Amino acid sequence: MAGEINVSSSSPVNYHEGQQVRTMCRLCLNRCGILASTRRGKVFRIDGDPANPYNQGKACAKGRAGFYTLSSPHRVTRPLRRTNPEKGPGIDPGWETISWDEALDLVASKLKAVSEDDPRKLWRVTFDRSLLDEIWCAAFGTALQSVSSGFFCGNAVHPMHFLNQFAVEAVPDVPLTRYILSVGSQYGAVVHYDTMNGAFELGRNREAIKVVVVDPLCGHAASMADEWIPIRPGTDAAFLMGLANVLINDLGIYDAAFLKYFSNAPYLIGGDGHYARDPASNKVLVWDPAAHTARPFDAAGIDPALLGRYQVSGSELRPAFQVIADEVRRYTPEEVSRIAGVPAVTVKRIAREFGEAAKIGAKINIDGEELPFRPASLTWYRGLSSHKHAFMNGFAAMLLQTLIGGLDVPGGLMGYHRAKYRATEDGLLATIAHPGRVGSGPGPTNPYPPRVVTPPQSIDLFELFPVACYSRTFAVPAILEPEKYHASIQPEMLLQRRSNMAYTGAGQEIMTKVLRKIPFIVSFAFEIDETAEFADLVFPDLHYLEQLEPVGSEGEYHTGSQPATFYGSRPAMAPPFESPWGRLVSHDEILLELAARAGFLEDVYLACNRMWRLPPEYSLQPGQRYSYRDLIDRALKAKHGPDNGLNWYAKDGILVKERSLKERYPGAYPKPRIHVYHEYMIDAGRQVEAVTRELKIPWDCSGYLPLAEWRPCPAYAPKAPEFDLYLITAKAPYHALTATGSNPLLAEVGMRLGYDDVLLSRDAAKRKGLAEGDWVEIETDSGKKATGRIKLTSGIHPEVTAVWASTGRWARSVTRDGKTRGIHFNSLLALDDEHLDFVSGAIDSCLRVKLTKLGQNQPQRC
Amino acid sequence: MIEARVHFFGPVRGLVGKKQQVVLLEEGATLRRLLEELARSNGSEFRRYIVPQGTTLNPALQVFLNGESVDEIQNLDKTLAAEATLDVMLASPIIGG
Numbered sequence: 001m002a003g004e005i006n007v008s009s010s011s012p013v014n015y016h017e018g019q020q021v022r023t024m025c026r027l028c029l030n031r032c033g034i035l036a037s038t039r040r041g042k043v044f045r046i047d048g049d050p051a052n053p054y055n056q057g058k059a060c061a062k063g064r065a066g067f068y069t070l071s072s073p074h075r076v077t078r079p080l081r082r083t084n085p086e087k088g089p090g091i092d093p094g095w096e097t098i099s100w101d102e103a104l105d106l107v108a109s110k111l112k113a114v115s116e117d118d119p120r121k122l123w124r125v126t127f128d129r130s131l132l133d134e135i136w137c138a139a140f141g142t143a144l145q146s147v148s149s150g151f152f153c154g155n156a157v158h159p160m161h162f163l164n165q166f167a168v169e170a171v172p173d174v175p176l177t178r179y180i181l182s183v184g185s186q187y188g189a190v191v192h193y194d195t196m197n198g199a200f201e202l203g204r205n206r207e208a209i210k211v212v213v214v215d216p217l218c219g220h221a222a223s224m225a226d227e228w229i230p231i232r233p234g235t236d237a238a239f240l241m242g243l244a245n246v247l248i249n250d251l252g253i254y255d256a257a258f259l260k261y262f263s264n265a266p267y268l269i270g271g272d273g274h275y276a277r278d279p280a281s282n283k284v285l286v287w288d289p290a291a292h293t294a295r296p297f298d299a300a301g302i303d304p305a306l307l308g309r310y311q312v313s314g315s316e317l318r319p320a321f322q323v324i325a326d327e328v329r330r331y332t333p334e335e336v337s338r339i340a341g342v343p344a345v346t347v348k349r350i351a352r353e354f355g356e357a358a359k360i361g362a363k364i365n366i367d368g369e370e371l372p373f374r375p376a377s378l379t380w381y382r383g384l385s386s387h388k389h390a391f392m393n394g395f396a397a398m399l400l401q402t403l404i405g406g407l408d409v410p411g412g413l414m415g416y417h418r419a420k421y422r423a424t425e426d427g428l429l430a431t432i433a434h435p436g437r438v439g440s441g442p443g444p445t446n447p448y449p450p451r452v453v454t455p456p457q458s459i460d461l462f463e464l465f466p467v468a469c470y471s472r473t474f475a476v477p478a479i480l481e482p483e484k485y486h487a488s489i490q491p492e493m494l495l496q497r498r499s500n501m502a503y504t505g506a507g508q509e510i511m512t513k514v515l516r517k518i519p520f521i522v523s524f525a526f527e528i529d530e531t532a533e534f535a536d537l538v539f540p541d542l543h544y545l546e547q548l549e550p551v552g553s554e555g556e557y558h559t560g561s562q563p564a565t566f567y568g569s570r571p572a573m574a575p576p577f578e579s580p581w582g583r584l585v586s587h588d589e590i591l592l593e594l595a596a597r598a599g600f601l602e603d604v605y606l607a608c609n610r611m612w613r614l615p616p617e618y619s620l621q622p623g624q625r626y627s628y629r630d631l632i633d634r635a636l637k638a639k640h641g642p643d644n645g646l647n648w649y650a651k652d653g654i655l656v657k658e659r660s661l662k663e664r665y666p667g668a669y670p671k672p673r674i675h676v677y678h679e680y681m682i683d684a685g686r687q688v689e690a691v692t693r694e695l696k697i698p699w700d701c702s703g704y705l706p707l708a709e710w711r712p713c714p715a716y717a718p719k720a721p722e723f724d725l726y727l728i729t730a731k732a733p734y735h736a737l738t739a740t741g742s743n744p745l746l747a748e749v750g751m752r753l754g755y756d757d758v759l760l761s762r763d764a765a766k767r768k769g770l771a772e773g774d775w776v777e778i779e780t781d782s783g784k785k786a787t788g789r790i791k792l793t794s795g796i797h798p799e800v801t802a803v804w805a806s807t808g809r810w811a812r813s814v815t816r817d818g819k820t821r822g823i824h825f826n827s828l829l830a831l832d833d834e835h836l837d838f839v840s841g842a843i844d845s846c847l848r849v850k851l852t853k854l855g856q857n858q859p860q861r862c
Numbered sequence: 863m864i865e866a867r868v869h870f871f872g873p874v875r876g877l878v879g880k881k882q883q884v885v886l887l888e889e890g891a892t893l894r895r896l897l898e899e900l901a902r903s904n905g906s907e908f909r910r911y912i913v914p915q916g917t918t919l920n921p922a923l924q925v926f927l928n929g930e931s932v933d934e935i936q937n938l939d940k941t942l943a944a945e946a947t948l949d950v951m952l953a954s955p956i957i958g959g
Contacts, residue, residue: 118876127957137872138872141875141881144957145957153959158958433924445956458873471955603881607871610871610929613929
């Protein structure tokens with residue numbers, strides 16, 4: 001393993017020759033533990049780290065090819081300053097190299113000016129959070145954002161897992177689960193948080209676990225599943241509610257005991273949708289069938305009713321579960337078939353399979369303890385998030401998994417990146433804030449209780465989203481039309497790193513307008529990508545194989561029922577440039593120097609003390625100056641003990657800790673009730689309505705509903721008959737977001753596999769007189785156009801055409817001979833009120849298009 | 863006399879226009895009293911966030927008394943010690959996809 005890293009701030013890092021360095025892949029969210037093999041100061045091979053259970057000692061093909069970009073001819077090695085004031089895609093910024101001192105002074109002076117005006121006007125953006133990113137922002141007076149995701153990613157995911165699992169994410173409990181229903185996700189197949197563990201457990205247990213993928217496209221995950229069910233885009237909620245209907249109303253399969261005592265299913269609901277409350281104590285009521293009366297939910301000895309209608313003080317009340325049973329009744333298998341294009345018989349069969357696989361009432365003995373066993377998991381992701389009604393889609397998905405009592409118990413859906421929780425006065429689970437932990441910021445963003453709605457104070461209008469986990473998309477309209485949205489905080493400066501919003505945002509044209517409105521942009525860039533092209537100043541960024549960075553002060557990674565593992569990035573080689581501090585090992589060193597020059601370094605130290613909760617022996621003292629290595633050393637010792645500081649991290653760098661049964665399966669133990677009925681949404685919506693009305697902000701509050709329902713996306717009904725196809729996008733396994741675009745090996749793999757092509761079913765092609773290799777013009781019903789080449793497949797819904805994510809890039813470091821390859825999907829999106837979800841902040845990304853044949857040869861303008 | 867040292871982190875600074883504040887309170891003062899004083903001394907925009915909800919606060923505002931979250935304390939009527947430290951932040955969007 002690699003050698004010593006001296007804690008002294010003036011000492012360089014020692015790189016050992018011919019060694020394997022234990023480090024972390026940073027290409028995607030999974031962050032696999034890897035070993036980088038070096039020879040003559042260069043990395044020549046990457047393998048999974050066999051000591052790391054988080055990724056089962058494995059690395060994917062992308063990760064193994066990660067060192068190919070180290071020798072990029074486009075690498076930024078000096079600070080660069082723009083000389084051409086005109087900004088835009090393909091416009092030469094006229095970079096000139098400047099000294100580090102000049103660059104640091106210039107950026108520090110801008111930071112100082114923003115700080116004196118209003119620190120919230122610094123838009124600090126990254127998708128790859130370092131140890132200090134968040135603390136640095138807290139000390140400056142702004143929030144850390146990851147703008148390049150969240151337009152259509154976890155919008156239907158994170159709020160639901162916070163709500164019912166006090167966790168950011170959740171994955172099936174492989175290998176104990178026996179049935180995985182994957183709806184709009186590619187679990188174990190593409191970039192995600194549990195890809196390697198999921199892929200290998202599914203592979204090992206291929207015969208024991210049935211995998212059913214519901215998706216318009218037979219992508220990588222579906223191609224390896226037992227069954228692929230093609231579904232019409234944007235109809236997932238109807239399908240899921242249909243399954244709930246069959247389970248509740250036809251088969252009577254649900255975990256009644258769990259719902260009665262661990263959810264709000266028995267809470268009585270009045271005609272106004274609110275809980276019925278005891279007039280004296282204000283406690284929520286349930287119906288006690290034995291006593292024939294309503295009693296407070298926490299009264300002892302009640303076996304509360306889940307179904308029925310009851311007269312209480314002259315009003316008819318229903319248990320929340322009865323409300324759900326009534327509401328889902330309209331999603332008959334036949335109606336689901338009409339909406340989603342999934343045969344009614346399939347809806348019935350999948351509902352039965354899922355319900356029976358859950359083995360309601362079963363127990364499993366683990367380590368001598370009897371625990372509930374619910375070996376069925378529903379997993380969902382972007383396919384549900386990238387829609388106008390993303391929040392409703394998430395509600396529908398979580399309802400189904402909650403019906404079977406399959407949350408955080410063996411075989412079920414396992415939350416991870418957990419928060420602490422408490423019980424509210426209504427006996428319901430709410431997460432607890434923790435500085436610097438869980439997701440980000442001061443704490444989790446649980447929908448319940450909703451945050452009090454106030455006039456916008458953030459660049460992305462987050463204050464108008466009381467139940468969402470983020471609202472990044474709304475930064476775009478708020479920047480472009482600040483008066484309309486009462487957006488008083490406009491970005492004066494953007495400081496971004498590993499976040500390519502010009503490409504991953506709302507399309508080239510719109511993001512160009514947004515970025516042109518920001519007076520000063522600073523990028524930390526490995527290569528000049530689409531966003532760095534807009535920068536006024538660029539600092540050279542490190543390759544992840546050059547970084548020394550234990551990730552996150554919480555410092556433990558695990559998913560599902562795995563052990564907790566602490567590890568992080570360690571440098572396998574030196575960067576090809578020097579910084580004023582000698583070897584640069586983290587961009588945090590630049591942030592610290594900027595803080596020093598801009599006059600807020602003491603605030604950074606204070607934030608370290610408070611957010612890392614440094615005990616007195618490690619706390620940072622006023623008037624002292626600490627190096628980056630000093631800070632890491634203190635953070636590590638405070639978290640892992642006095643023997644596990646920076647020197648330990650440099651030598652070994654991994655801690656694996658088994659978790660107790662309760663830590664692994666908290667759902668098997670008593671805790672506050674969770675939600676199947678979302679009463680809080682009613683008041684949250686009213687608050688949003690009141691504030692937006694007061695400020696005259698045009699806002700759609702109709703999505704604040706206490707129960708999921710399916711509502712059609714704008715694309716569901718074509719505006720004209722010729723727009724007879726949906727256009728969607730999907731992730732492929734050989735690219736990781738925009739982190740791998742310039743990797744020559746992966747680019748070639750993608751090219752050979754038709755990554756740049758437009759997918760179309762053979763039936764649709766026949767119908768339209770198209771053949772493999774034909775060039776077509778794609779036109780959306782909002783008039784946006786692109787050109788692509790047809791690739792025929794049987795693995796796509798016949799009403800759908802698709803392009804792959806991460807294609808159509810235009811940055812010089814990614815294009816070949818200056819030519820863009822493939823279609824940039826996001827540039828076809830419509831960013832308007834019709835396509836935005838005012839509850840989750842998502843933008844709808846299923847589009848209606850028509851195809852026009854151009855011929856067999858590539859048109860000149862491509 | 864109780865000396866409460868209040869640190870504002872992140873965007874909440876834009877609301878209160880300061881990094882720190884020292885609040886002097888009579889002995890026996892509670893967390894609720896400290897929050898009321900912060901609301902009184904920091905203007906209407908900040909005041910909109912200080913909304914007690916049962917035993918805790920509006921989750922848009924995240925407050926830590928001597929490092930412990932008010933959500934964990936679950937008692938706004940907790941008596942303050944002679945020296946109290948309050949960290950005040952706003953709930954912020956999660957990082958990640």
